[in-house]
Amino acid sequence: MKVLVVDDSGVMRKIIVRALNACGIKDTFEARDGVDGWTQFQATPFDLVLTDWNMPEMSGLEFLKEIRGSGSTVPVIMVTTEGEKGRVIEAIQAGVTDYLCKPFEQEDLQRKLDKYVAV
Amino acid sequence: MISTEDILTITENVFTTMIDSPVELDNDESDLAAHAPITGCVQIAGEWSGAVLVQTTGDFATQAASKMLMLDQAEVCIEDRQDTMAEIANMIGGNIKSLVPGPSTLSLPTVTTGEDFDIRIFGTTVENSVAMTANGQQLKVIVCRGCE
Numbered sequence: 001m002k003v004l005v006v007d008d009s010g011v012m013r014k015i016i017v018r019a020l021n022a023c024g025i026k027d028t029f030e031a032r033d034g035v036d037g038w039t040q041f042q043a044t045p046f047d048l049v050l051t052d053w054n055m056p057e058m059s060g061l062e063f064l065k066e067i068r069g070s071g072s073t074v075p076v077i078m079v080t081t082e083g084e085k086g087r088v089i090e091a092i093q094a095g096v097t098d099y100l101c102k103p104f105e106q107e108d109l110q111r112k113l114d115k116y117v118a119v
Numbered sequence: 120m121i122s123t124e125d126i127l128t129i130t131e132n133v134f135t136t137m138i139d140s141p142v143e144l145d146n147d148e149s150d151l152a153a154h155a156p157i158t159g160c161v162q163i164a165g166e167w168s169g170a171v172l173v174q175t176t177g178d179f180a181t182q183a184a185s186k187m188l189m190l191d192q193a194e195v196c197i198e199d200r201q202d203t204m205a206e207i208a209n210m211i212g213g214n215i216k217s218l219v220p221g222p223s224t225l226s227l228p229t230v231t232t233g234e235d236f237d238i239r240i241f242g243t244t245v246e247n248s249v250a251m252t253a254n255g256q257q258l259k260v261i262v263c264r265g266c267e
Binding site: 009010011014015018054056081084086102104105 | 132203205212214222227
């Protein structure tokens with residue numbers, strides 16, 4: 001199973017990758033922003049994408065729209081501080097699969113991953 | 120007006136969730152400058168505009184980075200501290216954004232390190248400044264609001 005983690009924060013990427021590793025997922029890829037994420041997404045068939053919202057170059061929302069615009073139905077989990085109702089609705093309308101607000105407990109992330117990770 | 124209670128609740132939530140460190144209000148407003156301070160800042164633009172600054176000691180930034188990255192404190196480098204403070208400012212600022220009138224957008228974080236510096240966000244005034252302690256280290260969250 002290949003998982004793409006997109007976040008401009010190296011700390012958050014490490015936390016998420018650690019949780020993925022705990023689920024038995026070792027095939028993880030990291031991107032620093034939406035542009036990098038979209039480039040990697042086009043080159044590799046991913047089974048799951050976790051993306052931040054606020055990033056330089058291309059936001060997580062724009063990245064999500066690129067993914068859905070390509071016809072992909074890959075599960076995309078938005079991991080973000082953008083917790084307002086309007087923002088969540090915006091993400092749902094763009095085709096997000098799941099949503100996790102920061103800060104989160106390790107167990108919260110683990111529960112989200114368990115829904116989509118099949119080792 | 121973002122209340123002291125709101126700032127404390129949000130800060131406590133971020134620090135207990137991410138690094139298991141309780142936060143308490145502190146009356147000591149003494150200068151952080153003597154403790155190799157580090158400041159994370161995010162700006163909010165939109166219906167409500169302003170900025171949120173999170174300031175703490177270099178030692179506490181190292182402790183936070185160590186816990187979040189699961190590294191020994193001796194292994195934590197300046198980039199780790201900066202990245203950690205950026206993410207903490209992003210989380211605290213993002214949660215404060217959810218309390219103010221929207222729609223608004225959150226900027227990417229900036230981090231300032233060093234001694235003997237001042238930060239001024241032009242076009243804003245300090246709306247609230249809350250001094251706290253976490254793990255015995257000073258911590259301050261400042262909310263600046265754009266001048267109307």
